[in-house]
Amino acid sequence: MKKISTKITTEFIKLDSLLKFSGVTETGGEAKELVQNGMVKVNGEICTQRGKKIRSGDIIEACGCEITVE
Numbered sequence: 001m002k003k004i005s006t007k008i009t010t011e012f013i014k015l016d017s018l019l020k021f022s023g024v025t026e027t028g029g030e031a032k033e034l035v036q037n038g039m040v041k042v043n044g045e046i047c048t049q050r051g052k053k054i055r056s057g058d059i060i061e062a063c064g065c066e067i068t069v070e
Contacts, residue, residue, distance in 0.1 A: 001061075007070045012053040015042065018060065022067050034062055 006022040013021065019031035019040070034040050035050040041061040042052060054060065060067040 002065045004065055004067045005070060006067055008054075008056065012055045013069075014050065015040065015047065015052040015054055015060070016050040018054050018067065018069070019062060022065075024063050024065050024067065039063075 004022050004024070006018065008018075016028055016031040016035055019025045019034065020028050025031040025034065032050050036048055038046050038048050039062060040047055042054065043059055044061075054069055056069055058069045060069070
């Protein structure tokens with residue numbers, strides 16, 4: 001699994017925005033589709049809320065990547 005570390009400078013970032021920002025998906029539409037189809041895990045649990053607030057310390061898994069948010 002490819003490990004990615006992404007630093008955010010705000011309190012939180014929405015899940016679909018994080019997937020695009022970290023380079024896991026190329027478009028917001030692609031990120032939305034992944035989340036809605038249950039193909040994304042947040043802290044080990046499947047998440048279908050594309051607007052879920054992701055904060056520092058959260059770990060996201062999608063498309064064979066593990067994103068650690070700092």
